Amino acid sequence: MTAERKMALALLVNGTGHHGASWLHPSTQADASTSIEWYRDTALLAERGLFDLFFIADTPAARTSNLEAYSRFPIFMNVFEPVTLLATLAGLTSHIGLGGTVSTSFTEPYNVARQFVSLDHLSHGRAAWNVVTSANDFAARNFGLDRLPPHAQRYERAQEYVDLVRKLWDSWEDDAFIFDRTSGLTFDPAKQHAVDHEGKFFTLHGALNIRRAPQGHPVIIQAGASDTGREFAAETAEIVFSSDASIESGLRFYRDLKGRMDKFGRDPDELKILAGKPVLIADSAQEAEDMFQTLQEMIHPMVGRMRLGMDLETDLSDLPLDEPIPEDRIPKTSNQHKAYFDHIVEMIRTDKLTLRQLYLRYERGNKTFRGTAMQVADNLEDWFAAGAADGFMMNFSIMPMGLERFVAEVVPEIQRRGLFRTAYTGRTLRENLGLKRPANRHVVPAPAPLEVAK
Ligand SMILES: Cc1cc2nc3c(=O)[nH]c(=O)nc-3n(C[C@H](O)[C@H](O)[C@H](O)COP(=O)(O)O)c2cc1C
Numbered sequence: 424m425t426a427e428r429k430m431a432l433a434l435l436v437n438g439t440g441h442h443g444a445s446w447l448h449p450s451t452q453a454d455a456s457t458s459i460e461w462y463r464d465t466a467l468l469a470e471r472g473l474f475d476l477f478f479i480a481d482t483p484a485a486r487t488s489n490l491e492a493y494s495r496f497p498i499f500m501n502v503f504e505p506v507t508l509l510a511t512l513a514g515l516t517s518h519i520g521l522g523g524t525v526s527t528s529f530t531e532p533y534n535v536a537r538q539f540v541s542l543d544h545l546s547h548g549r550a551a552w553n554v555v556t557s558a559n560d561f562a563a564r565n566f567g568l569d570r571l572p573p574h575a576q577r578y579e580r581a582q583e584y585v586d587l588v589r590k591l592w593d594s595w596e597d598d599a600f601i602f603d604r605t606s607g608l609t610f611d612p613a614k615q616h617a618v619d620h621e622g623k624f625f626t627l628h629g630a631l632n633i634r635r636a637p638q639g640h641p642v643i644i645q646a647g648a649s650d651t652g653r654e655f656a657a658e659t660a661e662i663v664f665s666s667d668a669s670i671e672s673g674l675r676f677y678r679d680l681k682g683r684m685d686k687f688g689r690d691p692d693e694l695k696i697l698a699g700k701p702v703l704i705a706d707s708a709q710e711a712e713d714m715f716q717t718l719q720e721m722i723h724p725m726v727g728r729m730r731l732g733m734d735l736e737t738d739l740s741d742l743p744l745d746e747p748i749p750e751d752r753i754p755k756t757s758n759q760h761k762a763y764f765d766h767i768v769e770m771i772r773t774d775k776l777t778l779r780q781l782y783l784r785y786e787r788g789n790k791t792f793r794g795t796a797m798q799v800a801d802n803l804e805d806w807f808a809a810g811a812a813d814g815f816m817m818n819f820s821i822m823p824m825g826l827e828r829f830v831a832e833v834v835p836e837i838q839r840r841g842l843f844r845t846a847y848t849g850r851t852l853r854e855n856l857g858l859k860r861p862a863n864r865h866v867v868p869a870p871a872p873l874e875v876a877k
Contacts, residue, residue: 431814433476444721472830476520484561513546520852522551536591548637548851594630657683666699673811698812711793727782796832
């Protein structure tokens, strides 16, 4: 490990905070998720904290059943479309990277290639695209499908999709647009490279109608956890969000993913793994624990049942809250998130918890780190020093309170320890992350200058 190794920081932003009951907390702005002023202030605060990336997750769907429960847990029910939001934030910020999710299952490569090049220009080189295949039938039904295509097929489409987007990003050389009033040419015709693509999912013959992105290619993010998802990330991603509860499992994931890159001719440094860190900061560890428990108890039983039932892949709505889930109600196998399913089954069998105790304890694989600012700094340092992450995807239980405390108390501490930058070192997201700018595939690199014998 070199002395210069610094951690990268991203912020996962969702309105009132990461905790499902955060919108009920009196310090939050309940309608933050559609307030541009809220996003502006939050992005500027993250920029003051020298974060690399401001990130917006997305699923293109409102839930249309079980509405009372979703009204009490309003995930993606009332949010901005990410690229539109990020384009506005591009004009209100100057250094922080702007990343957003767009699904490859419900869009066309040409639209998305164009959107992210535009965002990269609007932000002067700060755009990042989170490539997801989506895992939600509510979304599928908005795009002419009854349900999502099978997992393997979604990833096969994603692979062709990203390959095509990258070809489009190279459809103009960097210096193609010359605006030469003497010759009367706006662009050099030799520097357009139209794409001719006929694949399994897409046919495309054409070029983008915008010059090449400041970053060459906007940064590609992924968060796939399955074997297929990891292969895809090893081949194409430049940032990966991981979500592991312990340093040991984080290390296993880190080594596994980076170990897969060699066969694609990639260096491990071409990919930054950012570990997801749900965090709650308070003046003492006990106070943080108490705040967390108070938030957990604000989860309505209807929501607790729904979220637990979703991951246990069964309907729990008829079961009493204060009794254990009977063994015969546990499905034999999982079809969705196997890790979540196995974790719940293990808690049912070993801890003998009641349904209420179960949903109060269950946190979908990760575990909110609760403690003082100093303890949060220790935790980040432990992960970073162990080599389990290149940086962190922070999300705070209550926003903007969590971010305010992090910027005021944790950032100076990790700077003091030499783990984090004290000023932005680059102009673009790639420069700040230490990712190289991709050369255009159609441009032959100039030969290295000949060494002249002295
Ligand atoms: C930090 C983080 C952010 C994510 N953001 C999104 C998102 O915005 N939209 C989405 O559909 N899935 C999102 N996911 C889910 C992943 O893209 C992926 O579908 C999931 O991890 C399962 O991986 P798999 O399909 O390889 O099994 C996110 C996951 C993580 C850890």
